[in-house]
């Protein structure tokens with residue numbers, strides 16, 4: 001069981017990227033009321049804490065992931081602050097309007113870096129990510145360009161049926177109505193039939 005196996009518990013959105021991960025972070029939330037060691041993950045969309053399953057008594061060992069302690073989307077974070085090796089987060093929401101949920105993250109300092117350094121680094125990343133998440137994105141304007149081509153080729157079939165050729169794909173079909181815009185049955189594009197041709201039927 002490796003630390004990256006949390007991905008089996010949480011699936012990321014197609015546009016979501018992991019920015020920062022810290023192992024052995026203790027977490028207390030009002031939501032879950034849970035106090036536990038786990039992996040703290042910051043992505044371009046949310047902050048997640050995934051609780052460890054551990055073994056051992058004197059020496060606690062990582063034995064996989066238990067559950068998601070919390071996940072909050074970055075734009076739900078109201079305030080956050082750093083003090084020594086602890087980050088406090090305030091999330092919008094709760095039982096009544098205007099309520100907050102407090103989350104406390106305590107960096108216990110695994111590996112070679114100290115708890116204070118880990119908290120500092122996470123704080124920096126979270127500040128940047130929240131600003132990014134709260135910055136309104138320019139609305140993508142999808143422009144659909146409809147191109148009308150005009151029929152130039154037509155001929156009378158055997159029984160006096162006027163056949164027109166689609167200017168997009170060349171498929172020939174009988175002209176059935178006097179409407180000037182026709183949808184090609186073969187390629188699905190629209191085209192215009194000049195009045196002069198319409199007058200022939």
Ligand SMILES: [Zn+2]
Pocket residue numbers: 166167168169170171184185186187188189
């Ligand atoms: Zn066509």
